[in-house]
Each structure stands twice: as C-alpha cells, then as structure tokens.
Amino acid sequence: MCGIVGILGKDEAAPILLKALRQLEYRGYDSAGIATIDEGRLRRRRAEGKLANLSESLARDPVAGKTGIGHTRWATHGKPSEENAHPHQVGPVSIVHNGIIENYRELRAELTSAGSTFQTETDTEAVAQLCARFLRDGLSPVDAATKTVDRLRGSYALCFLFEGEEDLIVGACHGSALVIGHGVGEMFVASDTLALATRTNRVSYLEDGDIAIVTRVGVTVLDSKRKQADRPRRIASVDASTTDKGHFRHYMLKEIHEQPTLLARSFEHYSKSIQLIGDKQADRIDYSIVDRIVLSGCGTAFYACLVARYWFERLAGIPVDLDLASEFRYREPPLSDRSIAFFVSQSGETADTLSALRYAKKTVSKTVAVVNVEESSLARESDVVLSILAGREISVASTKAFACQMATLVWQAIDAGRQRNTLEADGFREIVMALQFLPGLVSQVLDLESRIAVISREFATSSGALFIGRGMMFPIALEGALKLKELSYIHAEGYAGGELKHGPISLVDEKMPVVVIAPTDSLFEKTYSNMQEVLARGGKTLLITDSTGAAMSDIGCWHTLVLPEVHPVLAPILYTIPVQLLAYHTAATKGTDVDQPRNLAKSVTVE
Numbered sequence: 001m002c003g004i005v006g007i008l009g010k011d012e013a014a015p016i017l018l019k020a021l022r023q024l025e026y027r028g029y030d031s032a033g034i035a036t037i038d039e040g041r042l043r044r045r046r047a048e049g050k051l052a053n054l055s056e057s058l059a060r061d062p063v064a065g066k067t068g069i070g071h072t073r074w075a076t077h078g079k080p081s082e083e084n085a086h087p088h089q090v091g092p093v094s095i096v097h098n099g100i101i102e103n104y105r106e107l108r109a110e111l112t113s114a115g116s117t118f119q120t121e122t123d124t125e126a127v128a129q130l131c132a133r134f135l136r137d138g139l140s141p142v143d144a145a146t147k148t149v150d151r152l153r154g155s156y157a158l159c160f161l162f163e164g165e166e167d168l169i170v171g172a173c174h175g176s177a178l179v180i181g182h183g184v185g186e187m188f189v190a191s192d193t194l195a196l197a198t199r200t201n202r203v204s205y206l207e208d209g210d211i212a213i214v215t216r217v218g219v220t221v222l223d224s225k226r227k228q229a230d231r232p233r234r235i236a237s238v239d240a241s242t243t244d245k246g247h248f249r250h251y252m253l254k255e256i257h258e259q260p261t262l263l264a265r266s267f268e269h270y271s272k273s274i275q276l277i278g279d280k281q282a283d284r285i286d287y288s289i290v291d292r293i294v295l296s297g298c299g300t301a302f303y304a305c306l307v308a309r310y311w312f313e314r315l316a317g318i319p320v321d322l323d324l325a326s327e328f329r330y331r332e333p334p335l336s337d338r339s340i341a342f343f344v345s346q347s348g349e350t351a352d353t354l355s356a357l358r359y360a361k362k363t364v365s366k367t368v369a370v371v372n373v374e375e376s377s378l379a380r381e382s383d384v385v386l387s388i389l390a391g392r393e394i395s396v397a398s399t400k401a402f403a404c405q406m407a408t409l410v411w412q413a414i415d416a417g418r419q420r421n422t423l424e425a426d427g428f429r430e431i432v433m434a435l436q437f438l439p440g441l442v443s444q445v446l447d448l449e450s451r452i453a454v455i456s457r458e459f460a461t462s463s464g465a466l467f468i469g470r471g472m473m474f475p476i477a478l479e480g481a482l483k484l485k486e487l488s489y490i491h492a493e494g495y496a497g498g499e500l501k502h503g504p505i506s507l508v509d510e511k512m513p514v515v516v517i518a519p520t521d522s523l524f525e526k527t528y529s530n531m532q533e534v535l536a537r538g539g540k541t542l543l544i545t546d547s548t549g550a551a552m553s554d555i556g557c558w559h560t561l562v563l564p565e566v567h568p569v570l571a572p573i574l575y576t577i578p579v580q581l582l583a584y585h586t587a588a589t590k591g592t593d594v595d596q597p598r599n600l601a602k603s604v605t606v607e
C-alpha cells in the first residue's frame with residue numbers, strides 16, 4: 001500500500017517527484033525512493049523512513065534527469081528498510097508498485113531456478129526480475145512490460161522505467177488506481193490526482209487491466225484485451241494547497257478545531273439539497289421503495305456506519321445490514337435488489353471498501369459513496385456521491401472526517417424518515433434545528449480542552465484503558481479506544497456498557513481508567529449502573545455526560561466532563577469531540593508522532 005508517481009518532464013524530475021511524493025505520503029511513510037534517467041542511465045536514491053530522509057539524501061547526493069519515477073511505501077512484504085524500498089531495479093528496468101503481487105512466490109521460484117538472484121524480501125522484485133528477463137530475451141520495453149503484467153495476479157499499480165528510454169514510462173493497473181496527467185509538453189502517471197495537482201489538473205483514469213504507454217506527447221492505452229482504448233480526459237478538482245498547521249502544534253489538533261466550521265458548512269449544503277431543492281438534486285436519494293440499507297467501511301469510517309445504523313433504523317424504520325468492509329464480500333451476504341448500499345470512506349481509496357462496493361454493485365439498486373475525496377475511486381465507481389465536505393484531512397488519525405461523515409449520514413436518515421413518514425414533520429424540524437446549533441455546541445466542548453489536557457497527563461501513565469457506552473454511544477466508545485491506541489500506543493478497548501460484566505470487568509483495577517460516555521438519554525441509568533459496577537471494584541472512571549447526568553452521578557468519579565445538552569440524535573457527534581481531545585493530549589504528553597503514528601498509513605490501499 002503505497003503511492004507511486006512517474007514524470008516525463010521539461011524540468012529536473014527529482015524536485016517534482018519529491019513534491020508529488022509529499023502529497024502521496026498519506027499512503028505510507030516506511031520508506032521512499034526515486035529513479036531517474038540521466039544521459040540514458042538509470043539513477044536511483046532510496047531512504048528508509050519518512051520522505052524527509054530521502055530529501056536529505058538527495059540534497060547530499062542529487063540525481064539529474066527529466067524522466068523519473070517515485071514511491072512512498074507502507075511495508076507489506078519485507079521490513080521497512082532501504083534495501084526493500086522502491087524503485088526496484090534489475091538490470092535495465094526500474095519499477096515502482098502499489099498493491100500486492102499474490103503469485104510472487106511462484107514467480108520467484110521460477111525465476112530463481114532460471115538463474116535470477118533476488119536482492120530483497122519484497123513481492124515487487126519479482127515484477128522487476130521478470131521484466132528484466134523478458135528484456136534479456138530481446139523483447140522491446142513495451143512488450144516486456146506487457147508480458148510481465150500478463151503474468152501477475154493480485155492488485156497492482158505499476159510504473160516501469162527503462163535504461164536508454166528517456167521518453168517512455170509504462171504504467172499498468174489492476175485493482176489499484178492509476179491516473180494519467182496531461183501537462184503541456186510533459187506527462188505524468190500517479191496513484192491519484194493529488195500527486196499531480198501542482199503540475200496539471202487534466203487527467204484520465206485508467207481502468208482495471210489497462211496498460212498505458214506514456215511519452216511526452218501523449219498516452220496510448222491498451223485495455224485488458226490489449227486493444228487500443230480511449231480513456232476520456234477530465235478536469236480534476238483537487239485541493240493541493242499546502243495547508244499549514246496555523247498556530248497548532250499538530251495537524252490533528254487543527255483538524256479537531258476545524259469541526260465547528262465544517263459542521264456549519266455541512267449544514268449549509270445538506271439543508272439546501274435535502275429541504276429546499278428536493279428531487280432535482282443529483283445527490284437526493286429516493287428512499288420510498290427501499291427494503292434494506294447496507295452500510296460498510298473500515299476503521300473510523302465503520303464506526304460512522306455503526307452510528308448511522310441507529311439513525312436509519314430508528315428514524316426511517318429501514319432494516320440495516322452492516323459489516324466491516326474487509327469482511328463484507330467474503331461473508332457473501334445475500335443482498336436485495338431493492339436495497340441501497342452506502343460505503344463510507346474519507347479517502348475513497350481504501351481497498352477493502354472498494355472491494356465491498358464492487359461486490360454490492362452486482363445486486364443492490366443503488367450504491368452511494370460517502371467520501372471526502374470527490375475524485376476518489378470509490379466516488380467514481382458509485383452511483384451517488386455524498387461529499388462530507390471536510391476539506392483535506394492530513395493527520396493519519398481521522399477526526400473531522402468522522403464528524404462530517406456522521407453529519408452527512410444523519411441528513412440521509414432524516415430525509416429517509418420524512419419520505420417514508422416514519423419521522424413526523426415536527427421531529428424532522430427539531431433535528432434540523434439541532435443540526436443548525438450543533439457547531440456552537442461543538443465549540444463549547446472545544447473550550448473544555450485545557451481540562452481534558454490535564455486529565456490526559458494522568459491518562460498517559462496508564463498501560464490500558466476501557467471505553468464504554470450504550471446505544472449510539474457504543475460506536476463512540478469504539479472510536480475513543482481506537483483513537484487512543486493508534487495515537488498513544490496505549491492498549492484500549494471499547495465496549496457496549498452491558499458487555500462489561502461478560503468479561504472485560506476482570507481488567508478493572510485502580511490503575512485502569514474507564515471512560516464512560518453517557519449523555520442523559522433513555523439508556524443513561526443503565527450506563528450509570530455499569531459505572532457503579534466499575535467503581536464498586538475500585539476502578540477509576542472518567543464520566544463524559546451533561547449537567548443532568550453529572551448531577552445524578554455524584555459518586556466519586558475520578559473525573560467528570562460536563563458537555564452541553566444536545567438533541568439525543570446528534571449526541572454521537574458531540575460526544576466524539578472529548579474522546580478525540582483525550583487521545584490527542586495523551587499522545588502529545590507521551591511525545592508520540594501524533595500526525596503520523598508508527599506502522600500506519602492514512603489510506604490503506606491494499607487488502
């Protein structure tokens with residue numbers, strides 16, 4: 001799972017490749033590398049770790065050449081070392097790869113017995129070795145690349161660069177996206193449009209199985225049957241503005257603080273498209289004849305689906321099928337042709353979510369992408385695109401995207417409820433009004449930050465934590481635990497409050513903080529009892545509630561955070577803010593790499 005880029009340029013390639021890789025670093029930061037062609041010879045620089053290390057290496061030892069390829073890696077096969085970093089070079093060919101070559105063992109064995117010597121632990125080297133063999137057999141670069149690709153199984157986006165060929169890059173993709181950028185007198189290939197945004201916004205997307213023969217004058221595309229194909233050009237609307245952190249120490253904190261503005265923007269957009277303009281809106285969905293809703297996503301996006309399940313079932317009376325995208329297609333659920341399937345993803349490039357979409361597409365009546373990146377593969381392959389309007393999210397931990405995913409989905413649920421008459425006009429208006437006031441309430445919660453920072457300093461000394469919530473607060477407990485572990489490396493688990501007594505309560509002692517997320521809704525008393533069970537066993541609880549809940553639970557909590565009262569339907573959005581701040585400040589106290597935690601990538605483009 002990596003980012004790749006290729007350039008046939010007018011200027012020196014190395015600085016342009018570095019800029020493009022900076023935009024792709026969200027796909028992985030285990031190592032980075034580039035290869036160029038200088039006076040007909042392949043030149044290569046690679047470095048373990050973040051792109052900054054490659055930048056330093058290039059500053060010490062530059063490479064020349066106007067044609068080149070680049071890569072930023074999230075390690076799958078082989079540890080994150082310089083040796084395993086891309087580009088992989090064998091004789092006269094250098095390649096970069098995103099994806100997983102599933103038959104690499106078979107290819108490796110075949111090539112080894114034919115005399116090839118492998119230098120790395122990666123699946124990708126098999127591609128370079130195979131192509132080098134075909135070149136040795138006398139095939140032209142294009143034929144060698146094509147014949148290589150025809151032997152591969154798995155998912156791949158590839159760029160091939162050949163010694164002596166300053167005006168050629170061969171691109172190929174299957175199951176991983178690849179986009180061609182059309183500049184003036186220069187051409188590009190990349191994993192996504194973001195990588196190209198500083199050079200061109202004129203792009204064409206390759207389709208599964210395509211091979212692209214790219215030169216400075218244009219591109220020839222061969223489809224999976226190796227027939228010449230036309231891939232239309234479009235104007236990409238990507239925002240590559242080099243967003244800075246402003247006065248914030250980390251992008252994550254900045255993104256947490258953007259939430260009031262973004263929720264107001266979401267309100268502005270969806271209140272118009274759903275209430276006023278009605279059926280004429282392209283993103284308005286007809287829920288009248290829907291018999292089921294399918295919701296799927298990964299990680300934080302999946303938790304947004306979990307929240308939305310309550311909304312669709314309760315407000316619109318529509319049964320919901322819900323699964324992790326990574327499980328969905330392998331479970332092979334029978335789907336109804338009267339169902340609508342929602343796929344939720346910040347990046348729109350998550351491989352598991354894309355696979356789930358492709359599975360559902362065969363049966364359901366409509367697929368809906370709930371995405372932040374409108375140019376993404378998920379958006380392009382779905383029938384309807386609902387933009388969450390969160391702006392670019394840079395921090396690997398998803399915060400503002402989660403809030404905006406929920407805000408987008410609640411509009412769908414109330415719209416569905418109105419269309420199906422399961423939600424009265426008054427109830428609808430109440431929720432709309434609450435949505436209008438939500439940004440102000442989120443600002444009030446952000447005002448609790450210094451208090452949360454103090455609590456976090458104590459939290460940072462723990463080796464584990466539990467988060468509990470019931471009903472719509474259960475997904476927020478899961479999200480709180482995920483945020484804490486991914487940022488601070490403290491082991492944390494989220495549980496439905498009622499589950500505590502079925503096992504996890506044995507973990508409770510005076511050292512284990514238990515975060516209890518409990519607005520005073522219909523389930524408050526039940527959660528309150530679960531908190532009592534923890535306190536009775538000497539546990540320490542951080543209660544997150546409202547003033548009514550705080551007044552009712554004056555019983556020796558370790559800490560209590562009092563949030564403003566909020567419409568119960570919107571409580572998941574508001575109660576997310578303190579758990580984000582808790583995770584952020586705990587990680588900041590521990591001094592971990594908040595924006596790029598170890599072992600992670602922003603977008604997971606392999607299964």
Ligand code: M6R
Nearest residue numbers: 299300301345346347350397398
């Ligand atoms: O881009 P996506 O929303 O599809 O990404 C899904 C997950 O990989 C993502 O939410 C992940 O869990 C985040 N690191 C959570 O902070």
